Amino acid sequence: MTKPLLYGLALLLCLPSFECGYLVLAPKSFRAGEDYKVSVGVEGMNNIVQLTGELKSIKPQTNTRITATGNVNNGDTTLLNFQVGGSDIRKDECICILYFSICMLVVGGSDIIQDECICILYISICMLVVGASVDDGMYNLTISGTDGGNSFVNTTTVERVRNDVLVLIQTDKAIYKPNQVIKIRTFAIDSNYNVVKRPITISIMDKNQNKLAEFKNKQSASGVIGVEFPLSDEPPLGDWSVQASTEGGSEMKTVKIDEYVLPKFEVNTEITPGYVLYGKQNQVTVKISAKYTYGKDVNAMAKVLLKGDSMTSEKTVNFKGSVDVPFTVEEMLGSDMVNDLMFGRYYWTEKNIDVTVNVTDVTSRFSILDDSSVKFYSYPQKIHLEPMNSMNIYHPGLPVKFRVKVTDPVGEPLSEYGMTVKVSQGYSGKNVQYVTINSAQWYEVSFTTEDQDASSNLYIQAEINGTDKKVANQASVSLNAYSTEGKTVIQLTNLDGFTTEKLDLDKDQNIDVKVKATGSLSLMSYVVLSKGKITAKGSLDFSSNLEQTIRLTVTSDMSPMANLLVYGVTNGKVKEVIVDVYEIMIDNGMKNKVSAQFSAPELRANSKVDLTVNSDPQSDVFVLAVDKSVMLLATGNDITKESLMDNFKMFTGEKKENDRPGFGEIMFRKKRSIIGGYGQTNADQILKASELLYLTNFDMKKNTFDVFPILQRAECANCGMAFAAAPDAGVGFMADVDFNIGPSFHNCS
Template sequence: MKLYSLSVPFLPVIIALVNYSSGSYVALVPTQIREYSSISLALANVGNGGYSQYEVIFHKSPKKGPKKELKSVITVQDNDTTTVSFKTESLDEGSYKFTIRDLAKPSETHNRFLEVFRKSSVILIQTDKPIYKPGDTIKFRVLVLDHETKPLIKLKSVNIKLIDSKDNLIREWPYAKIQNGIFQSQLDLANFIALGSWTIAVVARSGDTKYKSITIAEYVLPKHEIRITKSTLTTIKDKSLPLTIEARYTFGKPIKGSLYLTIDGSDLPNKTEINGRAQIRVDLQNIITDQSDSDVVWLNVTANVEEAGSGHLYQSSANIPIYQKPYKLTLQKSSEYLLPEVPYRCWLKLTDPLGEPFEQPETIKVKATRDIRLWLDKTYMIERKPDENGMLELQFETSDSTMKLDIAATYAGETTHFTIPSEMDQSGDRPFLKVSVLTGNPRLSQPVELQVHSSFKMSLLLYYVIAHGEIVASGKLHVKELRWLNFQLMTNFKMVPRASLVVMAINSNKLIKDVVQFKVHDLNSFVNVTLSSGETEPQKQLTVTAKSYPKSMVGLLAIDKSVLALGSGNDLTKQALFEELETPILASSYLDELEVSTTVFNSIVFNILNCYDNYYGG
């Protein structure tokens, strides 16, 4: 076996190419495995003229205990791909590897050693408040889930420690029993304790650890709430900024008194009377004097409310955005470059500055010019309104000599320019394959539309979807000598929150491939909570109704609203879950195409690499 090593920053990439007299196969093998999950390996049979049988062996050689082999024999039809999976269960210290053998050539084997990735669970910690004072009761909840957000059944208990700001162990739950993926408890704080940042530490048997900080401080709950908002979207060209100031006590009654405003440190001269609510128009011409190239200018607005009678002063601040334009116009591309003789698709997206589409948008005027060298080849003139999502689809023809496409989009009297260069300037004569995600916001259990371009006529296209270090979908497409095609892929929860799509094709005995990432930010569960009344009193009954899927567990948290004015971060959020689910992402931008000569090389084995966002795609 001849080995080629290609260096990637902080990550070695090993590619093995082996000689056979006829035919070839491609194997995708993971570099890492995790406990209590499935490990997948993909095999593609390319150019053998008929079906082939392969034996795949998963070797488990722990330091303690007997060795074990899990075997699977799979049949792969010609120009097809198949995935084989094994359950990992517990993975102790030791050696683990895959062996692949073509049964038509049993003396030839390919081995790939595997590293054990110890993060096998998702741990989340929730507290009832972000801040506590001496004498309070800390209530907390620990969730231990698998990578499909289901309770981790194999894990029976975790170790939990509460550590104060001086690194003293206050309390330990050495065998906190997990029931349906949850442990919850509480602790009464003493009246005289160390103030500052305390830590809740959760350690699972696998070594997975999660920390959460809470604040212990002598605080007084705020008795008032002042909110500063702007009633309309405001641009730099507007003469005034409409502001709404709401001042109320935390129990709901309005604050009466006098209102004074300060903007970016400068006091406004006028005083306004307020009775819970006041609306003010601020002259922008005297405030924003410097012209900025930024899309938004932020103004710091401070409201000072002097309570009538007592003279108590209440204060609150907010950053108010002032936009350059009342709209945002961007271009979503099917590919970063033009491909010769391949229609180019792109979408103009029109929204307000916050990203929301307009209910009644105006017409967008588009002038697109196609250039050949220094000559103008063709001009497109388009006038249309975007759809309900703010999207305007465009498509342009290209030729072998097209060098670039210039797009000028005019909306509300202002023109925005975009340029798409030709791939010929980037790759020269080197063959290439490009895959793009056409669906703007992929949703769970919905199809994702994908487009593949190539510099050569494809006959067979292989694709694999990799998420959490596993192959979660695969397939093949017979292309019939085309240079581009669209196809759809159905998403599933294993692709949440992010997945990588690998596409491959063979051209002139070279394996050409590309990788694209897409996000699926949905959950396969829901919860709706309603109250029997929006307002109640002490000693009165309040009914809370929660709706979700059958057999779901719903956790409830009731908290004094005024506590949230002192801090945040105590609750569970969708974003926090997605951050825990994130794992290293497949990298391919450093892998050039590999030569696969039918007379020199037969088999290609390359790793499913794990690499963080900053190494590929961002």
């Protein structure tokens, strides 16, 4: 009999020769107020299996228990639903009503006196509290099942996370002068974009972390709280903190207090050409423009500094409105590097030159810095090679697909095509395919994996056939093998062969995912995971037909990202769990659709402008209008859809963009991967990377390598920015809209 795979305590009473088995998949954490769903599948048991689940706090001072029950047919899976915050929560609370002890005075010398007490009677009353609050911390998750004869029980540990709401803060500006007023809005939302109406406490601290103001337990009918804090005439200059906290969440924003001079103009820098191809272009031109915020040209002086690896070049010019400042290749790279390149003594593919422009208004002497860069390339063509599996995995026994294209060095189409790209498999190039490139589009290449060593990675290289390295780069990718004890694997793709779907809910709600297996499987099921929760499940029959299609209806509750996880158990002597995952990135998942429009694109000062906002019925609308001059100094304290998506990583287990040490961001980059042993990826890694725990007595291919979660990623003129909050549709955000104001408006601060 195969040895049980245990996370914690396990008890299994089944028939010999592995005639019964179970597989439990559970999110590794849960939140109060949200249902916690656990997938349970069984096979080899009789008829209907009765299931019981319990979440029990492991804190010694509490005895909180949450229970769930259900039934599952043999050979099928079901979801056990723990109602966290409902009547399934039970807590034992004990009160001491009598305590009696005998104490003796022990004298051990004139200076030694000791009381010794012995408890002889302790009486308490314990009450079972139903529907009690859920304590945070660690819980034992126990799942048991019985068909009247066979039975199993297994336990693992999950966490009730404290943060169950996302707190958002908006300030009217990111920088303030003495005597100005800091205007603050804040509110909390849950993982479904609904406003959570809890008391919020707002604190304001200066640069030395002295608490200058506290607005305690503020509430409103809409859930959105607004407060103001007037600055004194001599506040401590520097970075201040605005913190908002409520039960289950907190957030902090930084505002700057400074004796700033409001810029009256803005600077734009453009570099032409956009890149330099060595041997083709001899110079670049830095185009500088300086205009007041109301449109008038600035009389200015500009210092232009170019800095590379070993060369610095600077020029100073006077101009009105705009000017072109040229630089030769030798001025940017230096004469020594140019000579080395000319005579073939030095080889590189690309170099970056930093460009800093310092523009000073000759009238006010106010200066503005603008940074940009220009790249040098030593090759005219670039090969792009990508696996169509975004997880960087290949499945032994199934074809693996790649796509290749050729562009100029920065990704733009070439003026001429017709080249042939050589794509080879393996470091020795044992399998080779040739692709004729006739346009800038992607071209697909497919390789078989029957002869590939399943214990090693798959290496693919692409190069333009018959050319040297000075014409184009070489591109390569390496994929990990999905590792199993046998030869059966599952592969999930869309109908075009990709393992990632980008779905706009305003246009479509259904996706088709193709499931392909290389062998017979039982207990074939799928779950949809989003924001740390199982949101949907289904069953499949792979006993004979090894290729099927799942049509999945995507809902707003799955936004902004979800994983479709398909799993099964191999039929044969070895009962092994096989898993694959498909990623779904969802746009426009908020139910409350917000848009806005000004009555005119441009107005003079003291004119009236109307802003029309469209949103869900019964919405409370909140608008922020910002002077563009302020945004030239500092931005970042508004609430936007982009910032909300970054903060939403709290619900998925991934750290925010500026909180992740070491490894780069996984969710919103183009390529994602499961980190594991070199050359291999297995079911254990995929489940852990999907933030799932498992309990099973089936075989589970695993190792000890760490894994990381699979987690799917403004400047304006005088702007109107708005969001709306509705009781049913939740919050929604509009895109920025802007209008221009005539010259007399430029004195505002």
